[in-house]
Structures are given as structure tokens and as C-alpha cells.
Amino acid sequence: MGTDNQFLAQRREKAAALADLGVKLYANSFQPRHRIAELLPSGEPLQPEEKEAGGAVYRVAGRVMAMRKFGKAAFFSLADSSARIQVYVRKDTVGEEQFAIFGKWDIGDIVGAEGTLFKTKTGELSIHAMAIAMISKSLRPLPEKWHGLTDVETRYRRRYVDLIVTPESRATFRTRVQIIKLIRDFLSDRGFMEVETPMMQPLPGGATAKPFKTHHNALGMDLYLRVAPELYLKRLLVGGFERVFEINRNFRNEGLSTRHNPEFTMLEFYQAYATYEDMMELTEQMISSVCRQVHATMQISYQGNPVNLAPPWRRLTMDQALTEIAGIESSLLADDQQVIEMARQRGIKLEAQAGAGKAKTELFELLVEEQLIDPTFITSYPTEVSPLARRNEENPAVTDRFELFITGREIANGFSELNDPDDQRHRFEKQIAERGEDEEIHPELDTDYIRALEYGMPSAAGEGIGIDRLVMLLTDSPSIRDVILFPHMKPEERTAVVDPELDA
RNA sequence: GGGUCGUUAACUCAGUCGGUAGAGUAUCUGCCUUUUAAGCAGAGAGUCGUUGGUUCGAGUCCAACACGACCCA
Numbered sequence: 001m002g003t004d005n006q007f008l009a010q011r012r013e014k015a016a017a018l019a020d021l022g023v024k025l026y027a028n029s030f031q032p033r034h035r036i037a038e039l040l041p042s043g044e045p046l047q048p049e050e051k052e053a054g055g056a057v058y059r060v061a062g063r064v065m066a067m068r069k070f071g072k073a074a075f076f077s078l079a080d081s082s083a084r085i086q087v088y089v090r091k092d093t094v095g096e097e098q099f100a101i102f103g104k105w106d107i108g109d110i111v112g113a114e115g116t117l118f119k120t121k122t123g124e125l126s127i128h129a130m131a132i133a134m135i136s137k138s139l140r141p142l143p144e145k146w147h148g149l150t151d152v153e154t155r156y157r158r159r160y161v162d163l164i165v166t167p168e169s170r171a172t173f174r175t176r177v178q179i180i181k182l183i184r185d186f187l188s189d190r191g192f193m194e195v196e197t198p199m200m201q202p203l204p205g206g207a208t209a210k211p212f213k214t215h216h217n218a219l220g221m222d223l224y225l226r227v228a229p230e231l232y233l234k235r236l237l238v239g240g241f242e243r244v245f246e247i248n249r250n251f252r253n254e255g256l257s258t259r260h261n262p263e264f265t266m267l268e269f270y271q272a273y274a275t276y277e278d279m280m281e282l283t284e285q286m287i288s289s290v291c292r293q294v295h296a297t298m299q300i301s302y303q304g305n306p307v308n309l310a311p312p313w314r315r316l317t318m319d320q321a322l323t324e325i326a327g328i329e330s331s332l333l334a335d336d337q338q339v340i341e342m343a344r345q346r347g348i349k350l351e352a353q354a355g356a357g358k359a360k361t362e363l364f365e366l367l368v369e370e371q372l373i374d375p376t377f378i379t380s381y382p383t384e385v386s387p388l389a390r391r392n393e394e395n396p397a398v399t400d401r402f403e404l405f406i407t408g409r410e411i412a413n414g415f416s417e418l419n420d421p422d423d424q425r426h427r428f429e430k431q432i433a434e435r436g437e438d439e440e441i442h443p444e445l446d447t448d449y450i451r452a453l454e455y456g457m458p459s460a461a462g463e464g465i466g467i468d469r470l471v472m473l474l475t476d477s478p479s480i481r482d483v484i485l486f487p488h489m490k491p492e493e494r495t496a497v498v499d500p501e502l503d504a
Numbered sequence: 505g506g507g508u509c510g511u512u513a514a515c516u517c518a519g520u521c522g523g524u525a526g527a528g529u530a531u532c533u534g535c536c537u538u539u540u541a542a543g544c545a546g547a548g549a550g551u552c553g554u555u556g557g558u559u560c561g562a563g564u565c566c567a568a569c570a571c572g573a574c575c576c577a
Contacts, residue, residue: 006549007514049538066540073537090537107530120538144515144529146541155573167513253526255505269554453565477574489569 003382014104023101025137028114032061035084039117052117058127059134061112066145078113086126087113094129108138114442156481157489172475175294176483179471180247182290183267192243192269195213201227205446206230210253225251231449233270234417238452239459245269258479262488270462276400279461280377283404284311294474302407302476308374317380320366326367329487353434357382370408387427389415406473414463421453
């Protein structure tokens with residue numbers, strides 16, 4: 001067979017040779033007693049060629065990342081999840097038999113080592129191995145030690161390899177975990193309880209988006225993967241849980257891009273007796289404090305451009321943004337026909353039923369959005385595009401809603417919740433009437449949600465934050481695929497080359 | 505969906521005017537007991553994304569397709 005397998009064949013030969021020498025290739029008996037990071041700053045710094053006083057014995061395990069052999073001695077670098085350290089192996093220390101076995105080791109093998117600490121001539125802290133052990137034999141070569149893995153497609157498809165060889169990638173995903181933990185802590189500290197609501201829903205509600213459809217065999221019914229948890233979380237407000245949040249996946253059956261993955265992680269939270277203004281306050285505090293805890297500063301840069309996350313953040317109504325940033329005269333914005341005409345002139349395609357609110361929102365997206373680099377709350381969204389938000393008491397054409405933009409991207413969306421069941425029913429019905437043409441978006445009246453509101457939902461405000469986009473911002477990642485461990489990829493083309501292990 | 509660019513050894517990349525495939529790392533063999541992108545000497549490794557076409561001859565030119573990146577809708 002050939003091609004792929006010069007390396008596989010060589011390593012299998014070595015593996016067989018090791019087995020002949022009585023070495024277990026996939027042993028489960030080596031127990032490390034130390035993480036490598038624990039050894040690094042131990043006590044007083046050693047001088048070059050000095051051994052650690054007391055000669056304490058350390059026992060570590062990890063992956064062989066580099067190997068430098070010298071006949072009867074060798075250095076290899078060993079990486080565990082905490083750090084890397086160099087291990088020095090000498091024939092006269094480990095013995096002839098072990099040294100012969102060591103000769104069959106490869107870069108990429110997972111191994112254990114036990115020994116004392118010393119510093120080499122050149123000043124690198126190292127373990128002088130007294131004993132070494134094979135833990136798991138690697139059959140495939142790792143990418144090059146110097147350039148690493150730069151092909152983004154391979155990095156996404158074989159994330160395991162990326163994580164082995166790309167420190168930045170490991171750092172990004174550690175930061176992601178940290179960010180999510182900080183958000184959980186932030187909300188828990190403020191009395192929010194974390195809940196899980198259905199991901200498989202009979203009616204996909206809570207957002208205008210195309211859902212994935214699936215089927216329950218035993219029930220003989222179609223189900224949809226959720227596009228948002230919103231309507232379930234608000235049912236919990238009805239139930240008396242006054243502060244709830246959920247961090248979990250949503251699914252949208254739409255295009256892929258550097259900012260869109262079919263499944264993505266959303267934080268949604270709801271607070272009874274709060275308004276959208278409280279939510280803006282909370283959001284400012286949450287994101288800026290997460291940033292400070294991650295980066296020790298609120299002045300960060302994203303893709304080479306500075307971003308200042310220090311509160312307070314700018315707040316503009318949509319009309320103000322269109323006037324101040326897009327330069328549209330405020331008198332024009334007051335005239336519905338003029339707004340629709342402006343949108344048409346700019347090439348925005350509007351459905352026949354679309355009103356000025358929709359047109360205004362489209363103009364905003366076209367002319368303003370990407371210019372909002374430092375965090376900016378945009379408020380007073382048209383009621384027409386905000387079916388779940390409470391109307392403003394002075395101006396019922398707009399809602400008590402905001403969206404947060406950073407680096408030109410929508411990061412969060414929040415509003416005072418509509419809790420009038422009759423108004424909600426009317427808006428759903430209007431929405432259904434207007435979306436009739438798009439068969440992929442299934443607008444159906446969620447009568448149970450209306451029924452829940454009829455029991456009475458406290459006044460409340462809620463918000464959704466796109467976690468992936470927030471992580472992109474805080475890890476300076478250009479693509480959503482850089483912050484999702486296993487982003488969706490089209491299948492690799494299956495060629496005639498068959499892996500030998502599958503060909504047996 | 506449209507446009508541009510990319511796909512060559514395990515990895516990172518060259519490949520001129522169309523003339524039979526190159527480097528570094530990695531691997532293998534030999535030497536080497538403090539190296540660290542170890543060193544020295546030698547060797548092996550390729551369906552040039554896939555399928556067609558043009559040509560005496562295609563990694564190179566043309567077309568379609570696949571996958572990816574970027575831009576646009």
C-alpha cells in the first residue's frame with residue numbers, strides 16, 4: 001500500500017519490536033505524581049550543572065515533543081497539560097536494557113519519566129531520568145517542530161493535532177472555558193440560577209431563524225432543534241423563578257461564515273422586576289469584568305485595532321445612530337415613506353408588507369453597524385422587528401430594547417419583556433401573516449406560551465449574548481471556527497486511499 | 505448563490521518559457537554521554553486535490569467538480 005504509510009509502517013515495526021522486548025505499548029500502570037508545572041519554580045534557582053539539593057525524585061507523564069539523541073545519551077522534551085520540561089536519559093543511568101527500549105521511542109509517544117532535577121550547562125532545568133516508561137505508542141508523525149500546523153483546514157478538522165502542537169490554540173480554548181466560568185460565577189453571585197430547557201422543541205420559537213428539523217420515531221412527530229431558549233426561560237419566570245440563565249447551544253439552519261456556525265453557544269438570562277436599562281448596566285459590568293479578569297485590562301485589541309471595554313459604554317437610540325453616524329437628517333427619519341424610500345434607494349430589498357421600522361433597521365445594519373467598534377448600546381428598536389419586546393410607554397412604535405455592538409458585530413440583544421398576553425398574541429399573529437412566504441421559517445402560534453402569559457408573568461427583562469463572538473473578541477480570534485473546538489466542516493473527500501487498519 | 509485565491513512528501517514551502525519532481529524539518533542507517541531549530545555522513549519517501557481536455561509531452565495551459573480561505577449577496 002504505500003502512500004500515507006511509510007511512517008505508519010515504520011512505527012508499527014518499532015511498536016512490534018518493543019512488544020518483542022516485553023514493553024506494553026498501551027500500559028495503564030504508570031501513575032504520575034507531579035504535574036510538570038510544579039517542578040519548574042521549585043525552591044532556590046539552580047545554577048547551571050547544579051543538581052537540586054536533597055535529590056527529590058519526581059514522576060511525570062506526558063507527550064514526547066522533541067528528541068535529541070547522542071548515542072549513549074539523549075534529551076527529549078516532555079509536555080503535559082501544565083507545561084514542558086526536558087528529560088535527560090543516559091545509558092549508564094537507566095541501564096542497557098531500558099536504553100535499548102528508549103531507542104524505539106518516537107516523537108509523539110506518551111511516556112512517563114522518574115528522576116531528579118538538575119540544570120544543564122546551558123541552564124535548562126531538566127529531569128535526569130532514573131526510570132522511563134512507555135504509556136501510549138504514537139503511530140503517526142506530528143507536524144514540524146518549527147512551523148507547526150498552519151493549514152487552518154487541518155487545524156479545524158484534526159483539532160487534536162492542533163491542540164498538541166499549537167500553544168495559541170490551547171490558550172484560546174482555555175480562555176474560552178475561563179470566560180464561561182466567569183460568566184456563570186457573575187450571574188450566580190447575583191442570584192441567577194442556571195437551568196436547562198429543551199433543545200428539541202415542537203415549535204421553534206424565540207427568534208426569527210431557520211430551524212433544523214428532526215423526527216421522533218416513537219412519537220411519530222417532527223421536532224425542531226431550538227433556535228433560541230427564550231420562550232421556555234420566560235415560562236420559568238411565570239413559574240416563579242425570578243432570575244434564570246442558560247448557557248447552551250442554539251441551532252440555525254443558515255449559511256456558514258467566519259461569524260456563523262450552525263450550532264453556537266448562547267447565554268440567555270432573565271430577571272423579574274428589571275428593565276432593559278438594568279440589563280445594559282449588568283452587561284457592561286459583566287463583560288468588562290470578565291475582560292479584566294482574563295486580560296488584567298479593559299483596553300484590548302482586536303485584529304490590530306484598539307477596543308476600549310471600560311464602562312460606561314456609549315448609548316444611542318437607533319434614530320440617533322442613523323443621524324450621528326450615518327448622517328441621515330432626523331426629519332427624514334420621522335417620515336415613514338421617506339425611510340422606506342431611502343432603504344429602496346440603497347438597494348435594500350423589502351417585502352411588500354415591510355414597514356418603516358423594518359426599513360430603518362435594515363438601513364442601520366447597512367450604514368452603522370460596522371462602525372461601532374467600542375462597545376455601543378443601540379436602543380429604541382422598532383416594534384415591528386421586536387416581536388417579544390415590551391413597547392415603550394411614550395412611543396409604542398419602538399420597544400424597550402437594545403442591542404450591543406463591539407468591533408462592528410452584534411454581541412448581545414436584550415429587552416424589557418412583553419408580558420401582556422393579548423399584545424403577544426396579536427404580534428405573533430402579525431408575524432405569522434407577514435412571514436407566510438418563507439416556508440423554512442415555520443411561524444406557528446405557540447399557544448402554550450400565550451397560555452403561560454395568561455397566568456401572569458412578572459415584569460422582567462432578558463438578554464442573549466453570543467458566547468462564541470464574545471470569545472472571539474476576548475481571544476482576538478478572526479473566525480468563529482477558532483473558538484469552537486470542533487467547528488462544522490463539510491466531509492473530507494474520501495479517496496481511494498484506505499487506511500491499512502481499515503483494510504485488514 | 506456570485507467573485508478572487510489556494511490545494512505539490514508526514515509538516516512548512518519552492519517549482520522559471522509546457523520537457524519526465526525539489527528544499528528544510530520529520531523519518532531510516534552509521535558516528536556521537538549536557539543538547540536544545542544539536543551536529544556530521546549517507547538513504548528512502550510523491551496518484552503534484554479529483555476527473556476530463558489541449559499537446560509529441562501537463563505540477564505548469566483549458567474545463568468541470570471537491571475541499572478550504574477571503575470578499576460580496
